[in-house]
Amino acid sequence: MATLILVRHGRSTANTSGVLAGRTPGVLLDERGAAQAAELPARLAGLPIAAAVSSPLERCRETLRPLLDARPGLALHTDERISECDYGDWSGRKLAELTEDPLMExxxxxxxxxxxxxxxxxxxMQRRAVEAVREWNARVEAEHGPDAVFVMCSHGDIIKSVVADALGMHLDLFQRISVEPCSLTAIRYTRLRPFLMRLGETGDFGSLAPRPAKESGADDGRAVVGGGAGAP
Incomplete structure (x- = not known):
């Protein structure tokens, strides 16, 4: 069966400003995010990537641009179903402010x-994302064979929800999963079950170093909604 590589977009201006971007237009990669995207072709070198799929939001398309430039024959497809969660009235607000909202619990x-x-x-959110992943998996396999590899660039909560589905986890447990900006997560779907091959791979262990509690975003055990900014 085909192998899916989920790419979380590189660090964005919203990540570093502590804002829940959601689908707010005009959110771009910051300097570090652009550098992370530039490293993507080397990190995926040697993999015969058959297709590239992106959330329509600019920060995801920016993340895949260096990979597409490095592989001129690789076309980019967009799919609304892997767009960021529609946070509605929460979109564009500071995460520090949202922690006081009863809905956060x-x-x-x-x-x-x-x-x-x-x-x-x-x-x-999870239903539409999983539907998209499984449909693209079947399409890529039908067009390119069972050993095909394809990439899909999306967002933190989307990727976490897809991983939870692959692991057979209830959605109530998905906040235990962490995927940093520009991390790679690989899932291989088979006839009987999916296999999680990689989770949140960045090649950088710097984010595991102790940080001041106010910077960690999860010092009291809370998950960072939207995925967080990763290592400083």
Whole structure:
């Protein structure tokens, strides 16, 4: 079966400013994010990538641009179903401010019951993302064979929800998963079950070093909604 490589977009201006970007237009990669994207072709060198799929949001398309430039024959497809979660009224607000909202506890502890005002529910987010992944997996395999590899650039909560599905985890446990900016996660789907081959691979262990609690975003055990900024 085909192998999917999920790429979280590189670090964005919203990540570093502590803002939950959601689908807010004009959110681009920052300097570090652009550097992370530039390293992507070398990190994926040697892999026969058959297709590239992206969230329509600019920060994802920016992340894949160096890879596409390095492989002129590789076309880019966009799919709305792997776009960022529609956080509705939460979009564009500071994460520090959102921690005081009662909904945040639900997002952290019981995401299968979380629905964002003016936006979508987290179960709806997972359903559309998993549907997209499985349809693209079948399409790539049909067109390029069972050993094909394809990349899909998306967002933190989307990737975490796809990983949870692959592992047979309830959505309420998906906040235990962490994927940093420009990390690579590989899933191989087979007839009987998916196999998680890599999770949040960056090649950089710097983010594991102790940091001041106010910078960690999860010093009290809370997950960073939207995925966080990664290593400083």
């Amino acid at each position: 639900v997002v952290q502890q019981h995401p299968s019951a979380a629905a964002f005002p003016g936006g979508e529910s987290m179960p709806a």
